[in-house]
Amino acid sequence: MPTIVVDVMPKAELLDPQGKAIAGALARTGRGSFDVRMGKRFELTTDAPVTDELLASVREIAADVLSNGVIEDVVAVTVVEPAVVDAAEIA
Amino acid sequence: MRIGVITFPGSLDDRDARRAVRAAGAEDVALWHGDHDLSGVDALVLPGGFSYGDYLRCGAIASLSPIMNEVVDAANKGMPVLGICNGFQMLAEAHLLPGGLIRNDHGAFIRRDQHLRVENTATAWTNGFTAGQQIVIPLKNGEGEYVASAETIERLEGDGRVAFRYLGVNPNGSINDIAGVTNERGNVVGLMPHPEHATEPGFGPDTRAAMRSGVDGLTFFTSAIAALQAA
Numbered sequence: 001m002p003t004i005v006v007d008v009m010p011k012a013e014l015l016d017p018q019g020k021a022i023a024g025a026l027a028r029t030g031r032g033s034f035d036v037r038m039g040k041r042f043e044l045t046t047d048a049p050v051t052d053e054l055l056a057s058v059r060e061i062a063a064d065v066l067s068n069g070v071i072e073d074v075v076a077v078t079v080v081e082p083a084v085v086d087a088a089e090i091a
Numbered sequence: 092m093r094i095g096v097i098t099f100p101g102s103l104d105d106r107d108a109r110r111a112v113r114a115a116g117a118e119d120v121a122l123w124h125g126d127h128d129l130s131g132v133d134a135l136v137l138p139g140g141f142s143y144g145d146y147l148r149c150g151a152i153a154s155l156s157p158i159m160n161e162v163v164d165a166a167n168k169g170m171p172v173l174g175i176c177n178g179f180q181m182l183a184e185a186h187l188l189p190g191g192l193i194r195n196d197h198g199a200f201i202r203r204d205q206h207l208r209v210e211n212t213a214t215a216w217t218n219g220f221t222a223g224q225q226i227v228i229p230l231k232n233g234e235g236e237y238v239a240s241a242e243t244i245e246r247l248e249g250d251g252r253v254a255f256r257y258l259g260v261n262p263n264g265s266i267n268d269i270a271g272v273t274n275e276r277g278n279v280v281g282l283m284p285h286p287e288h289a290t291e292p293g294f295g296p297d298t299r300a301a302m303r304s305g306v307d308g309l310t311f312f313t314s315a316i317a318a319l320q321a322a
Binding site: 018020021 | 147148151155183184189190191193194195196197198236238239240264
């Protein structure tokens with residue numbers, strides 16, 4: 001079954017306290033010094049063929065429900081296990 | 092005067108909000124998120140808590156509840172609507188109020204008796220305060236950092252739509268110390284601190300006069316009653 005993956009990240013200009021906590025833990029345990037930002041990955045699996053209409057509606061869902069444009073950005077909408085469309089990034 | 096308090100799965104402060112409504116002299120009406128019915132109430136309170144376990148984003152799933160269709164309609168028609176904490180997050184997610192709430196900048200949950208300055212006394216929920224009045228009500232949240240785009244902040248500040256500002260301590264990193272905002276019309280107000288926990292002597296924040304005697308939150312509810320009586 002095709003799966004559409006939606007990636008959402010906190011807006012670059014906003015502080016990401018979770019990322020900061022992770023970066024602190026990495027530094028504390030001697031794993032290196034990184035800037036870490038933490039986002040969300042949604043996997044929408046469907047029986048339906050992945051048509052342009054379906055992708056358009058998933059992009060709408062990504063913008064309206066899966067993310068909040070005030071605080072987050074949808075950074076990618078990707079089809080994996082492709083049925084109709086290539087696995088290439090769509091967003 | 093009938094003021095409805097909506098219970099969502101994971102609401103915590105609905106009982107206290109109903110008690111506050113009664114303390115202010117109105118009739119409290121329990122409403123359920125799954126209904127498409129406001130039971131003819133005159134005003135609405137969206138209480139605090141962790142609706143749907145804060146899954147997705149705070150208030151996000153709750154903002155898609157069946158009753159929210161009616162809430163948005165009523166708010167757009169001018170009904171007084173107060174969102175407290177998780178309720179504020181719902182109003183932001185429902186686009187009834189601008190901006191958004193994210194995790195506190197210091198990463199920790201915080202609970203404290205919070206000093207606020209009332210910045211706008213023209214709203215349905217603040218008309219009983221005097222301009223610039225300083226109040227103390229409890230604050231308790233993990234995701235209370237108010238953020239919005241620079242343009243939105245400029246518009247809110249310019250139009251006097253910042254309803255409350257944190258005084259002394261900014262407990263969560265909110266832009267411009269913003270604790271609460273109102274919509275353009277002044278009928279919808281949202282804030283992170285909890286007025287409903289400061290409405291009854293013996294159960295509120297400490298004051299100089301006596302322990303737990305703070306009742307500054309009561310004015311939110313009496314203001315709504317006054318606004319409805321004036322309408």
